[in-house]
Structure formats: structure tokens, C-alpha cells
Amino acid sequence: MPRRCDLWALAGLLLAAGLAQWTVCIRAVAPAQDAVRYIAQAQRIEKDGLAATLRAQTDAPLYPALVRAAHRLARPQGGAWLRSAQWVAASMAALCVIPVYALLAPWLGRGKAALATILFALLPEVARLGADALADSTHLLLFLTALALLVSAMRDAAERASRWKLLGCGVCVGLSLLARSEALTLLPAVALAWWLVRRQLEREQVIRLGGSLALGLAGVYGAYLLYTHALSLDAMQARLMGRHAADSAALLNVATPAPIASALPPDWRTEEGDVFDFTRKDGSTSLRRGGYLEAARQYTGEFGNLITLPLLPLMLVGVLKMRHARNCLPGRFLFLFFCMYSLLVLWHAAEVGYLSSRHLLPLAPIALGWAGHGAVIAAQWSRRWLAGVLAPRELLRGWRPVRLLALLLVGLCVPSLLKPAHASRLGHRRAAAWLAEHAAASDMVLDTRGWSALYTEMPTFRHEAGAQALANPALRYVVVEREELLFDSRRARTLRAVLGTSAELVGSFHAAEVKPEKAVLVYRWDPQRFAASYGRGAVRR
Template identity: 30%
Template sequence: MSSSVGGRLEAVARERSLFGPDYLRLGALVLVAVAVHAWLLAHTALTARDSLGFARQALCFETPSAVPHEDGRPKNVVDLIRTSEHPPGYPLAILVVYKGLSCVSDAPVSDRALLAAQLANALAAVLLVIPTYLIGRMLFGRNTGFAAALLFQVLPVPARITSDGLTEGVYLLSTTVAVALAVRAVMAPRISAFLLCGLATGVSYLVRPEGLMIAAGPGAVVLGLGLARRWPRDRAFGCLSALVIGVCLVAVPYMVLIGKLTHKPAGNELLNPFAPARPVHYSAQAAPTTGAIGPLFAEWWNDEKDSGKSKTVWGVQAVFKEVSKSANYAVWPLALFAILALRRRFAAEAGPWVLVIIAACNFLLLLYLATRVGYVSERHTVLLTLLACPFAAAGLPLLATGIGQIFPRVERFGVRVTAAGLLVALVVASLPFALKPMHPNRVGHKHAGHWLAANMKSDEALIDPFCWAAWYAGRTLYRPDGYNPPQSRATYIVLENKAGTPHSRLPVLPLAQEQATRPGARVVYHWPENVSKDNAIVHVVKIGED
């Protein structure tokens, strides 16, 4: 005898993760991010010097035959990836944007490539609002996610760095996606979730090698929960294995190709603590001062100025200084206040621990970088700032509650209104500094480069210790050392007459200054053009035939 149960099969709707209120908040965040980055792109006089290397790598990916081997035969893309100092992630993103720009712009290759670098960085920074919002939403709620994403987009250092021709936008997008997946994985543990987190971590490594540290957050959480038997150990082992496999699937092929963890000099110094540190080259105008010329964007150990100091103490001070600037001095104190106030949640929830562990790893890595290499930059601290933003946003209602208890008149407005007012105050205080034009004092190098492109002949040599003019002149588009004929009838030299900011890492500058004092050297171009040569900022000096 058989029996059957009849019934109507119904399709179960997939559980939604985002709803109308989420989309409204994300739409507002995207509008703010587009406005901030579009303003900064439109008011960029000159990109950072490091952007030249990334744009060059992208151009070489497009035309690998333009870069010959040491034996003279042309390179291919695999050769370029194997020998390039930087991982391929960001240059490939630049190449995609450059291809699109080439369809709508007939600007010179030099201008187009640097604009592509900026756009790739800024577009990634706009997309960054999505994972940042999701992290805050998963940990503390919609309003916290909105406040965290908004705050990060308007902070001066992150906003400006992610609008320059640097890796930060693409790096932060990839790492923040990995962090969001890590938070989701430890809150709702599945093998697939940890595998996706590992894959995203591997992608972030292809942008910057330190992206591998993202795996430390979920890895340490899973290990701790497994050892404490809060998770079954077989589940913990499976999740940890999935995380490692995901990372290896993306990262190991690149490691095998280059034969090491990274080609970056600083990375190799960190991996080899017993090797002598690289010498740092400063220009004669690069005295480590922050007087009338404004603040530097990095802290450098100077053998003369810092002689006798403890490098460890100096490193701690340098890291705290750069982290404070990156967070606009208010975000990290607010984040630490929230962490202390919400410390009971850490005992019950695993999600916040992911951010705390990654932040601790990043901070320790910065300390090691500062003490080992003698250098730490604002650029290195933006991930720390991003990790602090969800906690800082969660601290706003807590701070509002405290203010209401101290000032009863404020309490009548309610916690939400007061917290929103504090967020608006932080945004308003940040925007004037975030929206300042970028690098206006170095625009003379761009004008000098365009002048050289129009006037310099192929059989004439060029010495440019600052790199920008040589780029815009078309001499260093595919080779960092540029092209100089073996027998040149004349030599052009680019110098700053009155430096607006200090420069570092300019080993060619002494040679350029010495050559410019030779008999027959004369200034053939200066910028600004409407002032006298003595009052100009940038000089182009020529030696040899007219």
C-alpha cells in the first residue's frame, strides 16, 4: 500500500538583504561621494609623483613591446608583471579607464594616462560607500552604516588621497569588500562565505601586498572561537581552511610568477630585518620643516635632525601623528570611546573583533615600517581610518546621550537629533580642508613639460629630478629613466627656483644643480611666464646649441 501527500509546490522568495531605506541611504552617499571626488578631480593642478609609475605601468601593459628586455628583445605582459615593482591590480584598473578615455578624448597620452589614474582611483572610492555602509549596518544598524560611510568620504586625507593618481581607492575598495565579507562570515558562518572572503583578500593583495593582512581578522576570530569551543572545531577548521584556500587561489599564482611575496623595496626591507635600510635622498630644498610651506604628507627619519633619538620612540610618534591627521584628529578618539562603551558587545558578538584585529595588525605593521624603514605616510593610514569610522559612527549617539546628561537643555532634542547634529558638525568641519585644490604649487612642472614637448628635439637630452616635466614631455611614458640619446647636442635641465614645498627621494637633483652651473647654461623657459626669471618658480635650463 502506498500513500501520497498532495500539495502545491511554492517558490520560496529569496531573503532580501537590502530594502528601500538602505537604497535611499546608499543613493545619498553616492551623490556625496561623486560630488566630493568630481570637485577634487576638477581642481587638481598636478597628480602625486607616484602616480607617474602607475600610469607608466598601465601604458606598458597596453604596449608591452615598448619596454625592451635587457637583451634587447621586446617584453610581453607576463614579463612586465614579473619585473614590475608594483602589483598589477591598480595599473590594470588604470588601463581599463584609459581605454575608455581614449574613445572620447584626444588629449596627449601623458595627460590622458594620469587622468585615467585619477578616475580609476576616484571611481573605486565612490563604490567604496557600499561595503563601508554594509559593515556599519551589519555591526550597528542602518544609521551607523550611513554615518560611517559619509564620514570617511568627507575626511580630508582619505578624500584627497582617493582622488589622486594613487592606489588607495582601488586598494580600499578591495580590502573593504574583504572586510565586509569577513564580518558577514563570522556572524553567519558558512564555508562559502569564508571562501569569498579569502578570494577578496587575494584580490586586495594584487593591488597592495599588505592586503594579505585582512585575512588575519576573520582567521584570528575563527581560531579563537574554535579553541574556546564556542564553535565546533570541525566547523572552525573548515572555515579557516576555506579562507586560506580562497587567498591562495588568487595570491599564490602571482607569488610564483614573481618568485617572492613582493617586488616593492619597502616590503622586502620589512621581510628582511637584517638587511641595511635604503638611504633616503633629500633635495637641498627638502629640509624637514613644516614652517610657512605647510605640512608634509609623511614623516621621515633624518639622520642629522634625529641623531641620538630612539628610533622606536620616533616611530611610535610618527605613526600616531600620521594616524591622527588621516582621521582628522576626531575619528579615532570617538572610535575608542565607542569601543570602551560597547565593550560588552565584544563578548557576545564576533563581528566587531574582525575590525579590531585588522586595525591592530595594520597599526603594528606601520610601527614596524616606521622603525625599520624610517618612513610612514598618511597614505599608509587610510585603512586604519576607515576601520575606525563604523565605531566612531556608533559612538555618536553614545556621545549625544552623555551630552544630554550633562546639559539637560540639549536632552530635549533627543539622542537622534543630537547625534545627527554631531555628524553634521564633523562633516562641515572636514569639507573646507578636503576640497582644497590639489598640488597647485607644482603646476609649473606641467607647463614646463608641455613646453619641452613642443620645443625639445629627439637628439637632445633631458635631466628632470622632479619627474613631472619629463613625463609631460613624453620622455618617460614607458621607461622611468627616460630616453636620452648617447650623443646629444644639447641638454635641458628642470629646476625649481623657489620651491613651494620640500621634496624627497631626488637622487638626481645634485647632478642637475651641478650641470645648471656649467658655463653656457641659460634659462630658456620659466614659469609663471608673466613674471621675471628671478621670481619664477620653475626654470628650464639649456646647455649646448640653441
């Protein structure tokens, strides 16, 4: 009963993936930095409504909308927004095992597909998706589902069922574009699939199949563009790229925020005469490096971090020994898709100067499929070698080296699940705990990173809204990392100027294993002192 076997396999894979996500979530010290932006957008949807937020912002809205829906189900207490974001991200990450298994089983067979899928669920980067509370897992689930439907439609392109599969593929592409712009790479994947099956189809079939996919895509993303009145080329590009304005991430737990100031008072200057700088990041800390050589170096390093060192040799063995699987249609498509996606990633990294292992997540199932095949080959080699060394051979009867190697590979992935994610950010958790204990719920906070807002639910401004925060008489505390004050930049000089004249240090928090400059400082803000120093048009010298 193949269908029953597949259902039991998927049930076990879902259980393992869910357990991995739960383990990492409960041990995580803090989410990723961009989680603050997504939660701020979800709060705006809660306050203004989905329709108004869609028209006002160009951010990809799917994940924040899901977070807002999950928050309705959560109990309204401290940290509810963060728990909702992590619950949504973890659920999507766990569900990814379904399209991964569906993608690999027709190519490799059920056994190798199950091994590759369990390794995928336990990869450190995948296991952390829920704890980081980002849109990556939502995008990955839809991306892999679209890819699996596309491969399935290729296998029976001449049959009527392929139209429904391509319709579903188009819907998933449209939804994935509402999560992250990387879903655009699915469009050349569709062209690649057509090129591989072009000789099997007549012109009328190509038109019908292409129309089904276009209908699914237009029904989701086209409707989104029409609803948001993004009809010009620039407006479409802004929404495709997910460009976010400052106010989409700068205000948290604020019921009725005023617009962020676009111009600063002329008397707000540092001792050096610089106008105050409230940019989100310090430009002196940028690690972006352009060029194709640098992009190739980053690709190699990030791909190694994604797949992990023990699996890389098995992946290479699988690639070299998988001649028969490469000759089948799914194998050829996935091999060419791997190459095409890698080239697109290299081009993007060379242009923007930045690459993360999460950009390579869609390649992980294919790479692990090769690694699963390589594990079977390595197990066969070990059995033959031991059979030549040990005598009599009856000693090996009943011994399954593939199962032993699979358990070994799974065991190598487990320790990473027990390591607390973002342990170096413990100082932010401790600062939030201090604020929850010593500050009033109505006190406003300026937090340059925004993490404290996820645990206190106090009205919080991030650094982009610094001008609005400093002008607000209800501001009582400023949270900043020590190293942000040490840089030689206009942003750092701004922080030193306002904190030196108008605030008092009341707490310093950091994890024992981090450097002292990574400590999180909490200042008590004095609005009267700030008004005396900067409120009458005099430049402080």
C-alpha cells in the first residue's frame, strides 16, 4: 500500500520536525533582528486593519497577517506577539517536510527521500526558523510546494491532472511572492520545466498548461496588485522587492503613533556640529562586499554552513554516483534548477554584496537528496569492505549499514538543536526583565534594536523614530548596546550627545561569554534636561 506507507512516513517526519522546532523555540534567548520589523507590521495590521495596512505599506504582508491571526488566538500577556510569530514560523517550517518528501520521493525512492527529509528538518538553519520568527519558513513552504507541484506536473504533462497541478503551482508562487521576493526565481524555473518537456507537448497543450499556471499566479498576486493600486511599474517593483518605509518597523506597542518626523529641528546637533542621525543601522558596521569573487567566497562558506560539514562529502559522492537518477526527468530538472538558482544567487550577491545561508534554503532539499544517495553508496562500500575483512561473512548477516549511518547522521544534527539560539543576546532579555520590574507600563522606551518591546509590551520606539521619541515628554528609558556608542560615526555621536546631556545610566546587562562592548545599557531619560540643552535653538558646544 504505497499511499499508506507515504502517510506513515509523513506522520513520522512531521512529528520529528515539530519536535525540532519546539526544542529550539523554547531554548532560544531571542528572535532574529528582523522579527521586530515583522511584529511591528503585524501590530499595525491589528490596529489599522489589513486593508488599510496593505495600501499604506509595500512590505510583503503574508507573514505579518498570519502573525496577527495567531495573536488573536494567544492569551494577551507579556510576549504574546513574539510567541505568535514564533508559532507561525515554526508551524510553517515543520510543514516543509511534506513538499520536500513529495519532491524527492519520485526522484530517489521513498527510503532515500525519507532520510533526506529528516536531515532537512534537523539542519541547524531549518530548525532555527521558528525561533527566529521570520517570514523565511512561510516563503520556503510555499516555494517548495510550488516546486513539487511543478515537478509532478512535468511527469504527466500530457494528462489533464497536470493543469490542476500547475494551477496550484501558480497559486503557491503568488502566495510566496507575498512572503519574500526570492520567489521570483520560480519564474525561470517554470521556463526551465517547459524547455525540458517541450517535445512532449503540442502547442495547444502548452497554451492550456501555461494558462493554468498564469491563472493561479494572477488570481493571487495580480489581485493583490490591483487591490493596492500598484499599477505603475515603479509601484509593482516596490511591492515585489518588499521595500519598507521607516514607520513600518520603528514603532511597537504604540496604540496611536504620530507620523515619524521627516525633518529634524535645526538646533538638534552634536558637539561637532553634525545634525542628529537616526538611521536604523550604523554605516561603519556594514559587511557588504561586492564583486563575483567575493560572491563566490560567500556562496561557498554559506552553503557549507547550511548543509554542515559531515554531509558535504556524502553530497559529492551522491552527485558523482547518481547517473541513473540524473537521466530521469525530475533528476534532470532538479540538477539544472540547482545550477540556475546558484547562478542567480551569485549574481545577486555580487550586486548587493551580501549573502546569507537562508538565501540558499531552497537548494537544501536537492543537496540533501544527493547526500542521502551518497549515504547509501557509502554504506554499501563499508559493507563490502567489512565483508572482505571479516570471516566468515555470516557475521554481517542482518546488519544494515544504511540504518546505522542514518542514525549517525541524525545524531550529528541533534546537538545543534540543544544549543540556545542567539545566546549572545541575553543582555537584551535581562534589560527587558529589568524594565518590566522597574518601569511603569505607560513609560515609553527608545530601544535602538527593539528587542525589549517583545518582552515588556511597553510603548517602544526604534532608532528610526528617534526624533519622535526624543520630542515625546513621555519618554523615560533608552536601551542601547555599548558598542553603538563607540563607533566613529554620526549615528554614534548622536547617541553620545543626547545620552551624555539628558540621561543617566541605571543598568548594564550582558551574557558572561560575550565581549564587554556587547553589553546592553539602560538609561533613565530626563525630558527636562533634553529640552534645556536642545529646545531653545542653541547648538551645544
